[in-house]
Amino acid sequence: xxxxxxxxxxxxxxxxxxxxxxxxxxxxxxxxxxxxxxxxxxxxxxxxxxxxxxxxxxxxxxxxxxxxxxxxxxxxxxxxxxxxxxxxxxxxxxxxxxxxxxxxxxxxxxxxxxxxxxxxxxxxxxxxxxxxxxxxxxxxxxxxxxxxxxxxxxxxxxxxxxxxxxxxxxxxxxxxxxxxxxxxxxxxxxxxxxxxxxxxxxxxxxxxxxxxxxxxxxxxxxxxxxxxxxxxxxxxxxxxxxxxxxxxxxxxxxxxxxxxxxxxxxxxxxxxxxxxxxxxxxxxxxxxxxxxxxxxxxxxxxxxxxxxxxxxxxxxxxxxxxxxxxxxxxxxxxxxx
Amino acid sequence: xxxxxxxxxxxxxxxxxxxxxxxxxxxxxxxxxxxxxxxxxxxxxxxxxxxxxxxxxxxxxxxxxxxxxxxxxxxxxxxxxxxxxxxxxxxxxxxxxxxxxxxxxxxxxxxxxxxxxxxxxxxxxxxxxxxxxxxxxxxxxxxxxxxxxxxxxxxxxxxxxxxxxxxxxxxxxxxxxxxxxxxxxxxxxxxxxxxxxxxxxxxxxxxxxxxxxxxxxxxxxxxxxxxxxxxxxxxxxxxxxxxxxxxxxxxxxxxxxxxxxx
Numbered sequence: 001x002x003x004x005x006x007x008x009x010x011x012x013x014x015x016x017x018x019x020x021x022x023x024x025x026x027x028x029x030x031x032x033x034x035x036x037x038x039x040x041x042x043x044x045x046x047x048x049x050x051x052x053x054x055x056x057x058x059x060x061x062x063x064x065x066x067x068x069x070x071x072x073x074x075x076x077x078x079x080x081x082x083x084x085x086x087x088x089x090x091x092x093x094x095x096x097x098x099x100x101x102x103x104x105x106x107x108x109x110x111x112x113x114x115x116x117x118x119x120x121x122x123x124x125x126x127x128x129x130x131x132x133x134x135x136x137x138x139x140x141x142x143x144x145x146x147x148x149x150x151x152x153x154x155x156x157x158x159x160x161x162x163x164x165x166x167x168x169x170x171x172x173x174x175x176x177x178x179x180x181x182x183x184x185x186x187x188x189x190x191x192x193x194x195x196x197x198x199x200x201x202x203x204x205x206x207x208x209x210x211x212x213x214x215x216x217x218x219x220x221x222x223x224x225x226x227x228x229x230x231x232x233x234x235x236x237x238x239x240x241x242x243x244x245x246x247x248x249x250x251x252x253x254x255x256x257x258x259x260x261x262x263x264x265x266x267x268x269x270x271x272x273x274x275x276x277x278x279x280x281x282x283x284x285x286x287x288x289x290x291x292x293x294x295x296x297x298x299x300x301x302x303x304x305x306x307x308x309x310x311x312x313x314x315x316x317x318x319x320x321x322x323x324x325x326x327x328x329x330x331x332x333x334x335x336x337x
Numbered sequence: 338x339x340x341x342x343x344x345x346x347x348x349x350x351x352x353x354x355x356x357x358x359x360x361x362x363x364x365x366x367x368x369x370x371x372x373x374x375x376x377x378x379x380x381x382x383x384x385x386x387x388x389x390x391x392x393x394x395x396x397x398x399x400x401x402x403x404x405x406x407x408x409x410x411x412x413x414x415x416x417x418x419x420x421x422x423x424x425x426x427x428x429x430x431x432x433x434x435x436x437x438x439x440x441x442x443x444x445x446x447x448x449x450x451x452x453x454x455x456x457x458x459x460x461x462x463x464x465x466x467x468x469x470x471x472x473x474x475x476x477x478x479x480x481x482x483x484x485x486x487x488x489x490x491x492x493x494x495x496x497x498x499x500x501x502x503x504x505x506x507x508x509x510x511x512x513x514x515x516x517x518x519x520x521x522x523x524x525x526x527x528x529x530x531x532x533x534x535x536x537x538x539x540x541x542x543x544x545x546x547x548x549x550x551x552x553x554x555x556x557x558x559x560x561x562x563x564x565x566x567x568x569x570x571x572x573x574x575x576x577x578x579x580x581x582x583x584x585x586x587x588x589x590x591x592x593x594x595x596x597x598x599x
Contacts, residue, residue, distance in 0.1 A: 076551045080373060096551070103372040103553035142455075147544060149551045172455050173544045174536040177447060185451045320552055 032066040033242050038078045038087030039071050040096075040227065044272040046285040047091075047113070047196075047227070049264050052271045054253035063245040075148060075175075079105055082232050088239070089246055092230050095149040095320075098312050101330055102321035106233040109308075109331040111247050111301035113227035116292040118195045119154050119216045122202075124183055125209030129190070131219050134162040138169055141189035144182055147173040149320065151192045153311075154221045156318045161220030180205060194226065196288035200281045222314060224307045228331075240335060248337035251300055254293060261287045303331045375556040383560035391564065394542040398568060401457055401529040405464020406572070409521060413469035414514070417476025427477070438470050442528070446535035460532030467528040468521035475517030479510025512587075515580040522576040526569035 039048060051069055054060050060067045070087060072078045079100040081087040091113060092100075100107050121143075123129050128137060138159070145151045159166060172188050179191040180201045191198070195213065202211040217223045229250070231243060257264030265283040268275075277285075294300055305327035312324040357377045363369065364376050371379065384391060416434070420427040442463060449459035483506045491501040507514075533543035542561060549557035581588070 074550075076547075079553070083370065083373065099551075099553050100372070103555075104370065105372050105553065142538065147547050147551065152548070152551070170538055172536065172538045173547070174450070174455075175544075175547050176443070176535055177450065181447070181451065187451060187454055 031064060032061065033064055033245075035060075035065050035067045035089060035242060035246055036087045037067055037069050037246075038081045038090040039069060040078050040091045040093065041075060042071050042073060044069075044071070044268075044275045045197075045277060046265060046268055046282045047289060048272075049257050049268050049282075049286050049289075050250050050254040052268045053257045053264050054249045056267045056271065057253065057256065059249035059252050060246075063249040065242070065245055065249065067246070075146075079107055079230075082107055082230065082235075085232075088235055089229060089231050089243065092228055093148070093150050093226055094224065094228050094307070094311055095153050095315060097228055097230055097330060098308070098315055099149055099321055101325060102315075102323060107230050108233050108236055109228040109230045109303060110236070110243055110335045111229045111250075111333070112225040112303050112307075113229060114225050114289070114292045115295040115299075115302075117154075117215075117217050117221060117223045117226060118288075118292050119150060119192065119221065119226065120195060120198075121158065121214045121216070121219075122179075122183070122191045122193060122198050123189065123212040125207075125211060127189075127212045129212040129214040131161070131214070134158070134214075134219055135164060138162055138164055138190065140168065140170070142170045142172050142187070144177075144179045144188040144191040145171055145173050146177075146179070146192075147175045150226060153315050153318060153320060154216050155192065157220040157222070157314070158216055196285050196292070199288060200284040203284055204278060204281050222310045224311045225303075228303075229301075236332075236335070243335040244337065247301065247335055251337055254300055257286070258290045258293060261290055301333075301336050303333055372553050372555050375559055379556040380559035380563055383554070383556040384564055387557065387560075390540075391542070391545070391561070394540055394545055395564060395568065397457075397540075398526065398529050398533065398542045398565070401460040401532065402464060402525045402568065402572060404457070405461040405529060406468050406521060406525045408461060409465035409468025409525070410472055410518060412465060413472025413517065413521070414476055416469065417473040417517075418480060420473070420477050421480035431477075434470060434473060437466070442467070442531055443535065446532065450536040455536045455538035459536065460529050463532040464525050464528040467524045471520035471524075472514070472517035475513040475520075476510065479513030480506055482513075483509040508584075508586075511580075511584045515576070515584070518576050519573060519580075522573045523569065526565060526572060530565055 037051060039051075041047075048069070051067070055067060055069075070081075072081055076096070078087070078090040078092055079096055082090045083100075083105050089110075092107075092109075094109070094112075097107060097109050121129055123137075130137075143155070145155065155171070156166070159169065172182070174182070178201075179188070179193055180198070182188045183191050184205065184207070195215070198213070199211065215221075229247065231239075236243060262283055265279070265286045268282055268286070269279050275282075295302060308327040308330040309324065312321065312330070315321045316324050360377050364374055375383075416430065420430055445466065446459060446463065449462055453459045453462065487505050487509065488501055491505050496504070530543045533541035534547065537544045542565065546558055546561040549555075549561065
């Protein structure tokens with residue numbers, strides 16, 4: 001009987017505590033604003049580190065947000081997800097942004113993800129890839145492309161620098177393949193990719209030597225940011241405070257992840273253990289991403305009119321868009337923390 | 338044009354027109370932005386405007402489809418016939434055939450590209466891979482269910498085995514054989530497009546569509562989809578035409594007699 005009373009007491013106490021805790025939790029959950037974030041790739045990879053860190057370390061919750069991360073079916077759909085309202089904030093390449101605006105999509109870049117152009121050419125160790133002999137290196141060769149708009153817009157700069165036309169090289173397009181596999185199998189001679197994705201891939205192949213690389217910016221490609229955070233104009237005008245809160249949390253997370261790259265990549269591994277990438281790949285990938293996140297002044301996120309105008313002119317030059325619009329049509333920094 | 342022809346041609350055309358009207362209606366009523374879904378005329382115009390670019394790509398897709406379909410059909414017909422005649426081989430090969438179709442085409446493509454490169458080879462293999470299975474299974478079923486009385490009658494008259502096969506068993510299995518070929522024809526263009534999408538040197542219809550998609554040219558995405566559909570339907574109709582020519586007894590009980598003019 002005595003024991004029963006003790007049990008009843010514990011039970012009643014637990015119920016009271018539980019009710020208090022639940023009611024408190026319920027109140028804070030209600031206060032959170034739901035945000036759906038669409039990544040630019042069909043699956044998670046290390047460029048998602050800032051979002052994962054902001055989730056894990058509670059920066060989103062502190063900013064009053066409950067962020068759900070979704071993935072597009074292919075690399076061309078994030079903008080459409082924003083336009084259709086199936087995502088609120090998205091990550092895009094800046095070239096996709098400009099092309100979408102040209103097509104009439106009401107999208108607006110609110111912050112740069114990265115600040116530099118780390119796209120380039122890659123070849124197997126021992127292959128000479130340098131600016132002075134580029135024409136001889138590329139002429140008649142098979143160049144791999146994922147068929148993305150960034151490669152489409154940057155490759156003409158490189159070919160023009162080398163004094164080659166597109167008919168003098170063989171561009172091999174495979175949106176679903178893996179360029180390093182084709183390089184290793186000698187099915188292509190030169191590959192195109194960004195350094196933060198290509199070099200971890202090579203490291204993971206355990207092949208001897210260093211991959212030959214030539215940054216596009218050294219052979220005519222403009223040094224403009226590749227990735228950006230974007231919203232629709234409608235979402236921006238209705239949810240300005242939410243965008244500001246989101247960028248504030250992501251900036252805090254990005255700064256933390258840049259200072260603690262190994263720990264940040266570890267948090268990504270924990271969040272997405274089935275991403276298909278190894279811990280070493282994610283660590284190296286993120287550590288190679290960190291240097292491109294800030295501009296020369298050490299700033300994160302800040303966009304410039306020059307970057308958008310340069311890119312839009314480049315895209316018009318290769319007829320991917322018809323008009324170069326005023327830079328304010330593409331971006332705003334006004335939602336940044 | 339008689340009433341039957343009018344019905345045969347007119348009704349399918351009417352359904353196509355209704356489909357286009359439905360598409361137009363949805364886009365207009367729901368104010369769908371052109372970069373999400375274009376109007377049908379915009380999609381058709383994107384094809385006509387880019388015809389000089391698209392025509393060589395269409396020819397490339399047709400070539401891959403024809404080569405792959407031919408290889409797949411020959412392989413399917415041969416395998417089906419051999420399995421029907423040799424029971425041991427049927428037991429040995431049939432599970433492998435089923436297993437082959439359980440392999441996702443996308444998983445197949447990467448090693449094919451590595452082995453055969455980015456040319457026409459991998460596309461032909463993918464199409465053949467898709468086509469041979471329905472053909473082989475239908476040939477096997479058809480030959481296994483031939484009326485045995487007909488076969489016995491031929492043997493009574495002293496027909497050798499190959500003649501019985503050619504004159505009795507093959508015609509008696511024509512319906513399932515053509516069913517297999519028609520199923521294969523339906524999937525063949527899809528296989529060629531998958532092959533193109535998974536790696537192409539230079540231009541191809543699938544990569545043109547991929548670029549159009551990446552460049553927000555939704556009208557061209559829909560336009561190329563329509564083109565792919567037209568290629569697929571044309572190929573299917575061609576096989577039906579072949580069936581009509583090859584099986585005249587299915588439409589008339591008395592064979593048509595031709596008189597030679599002297």
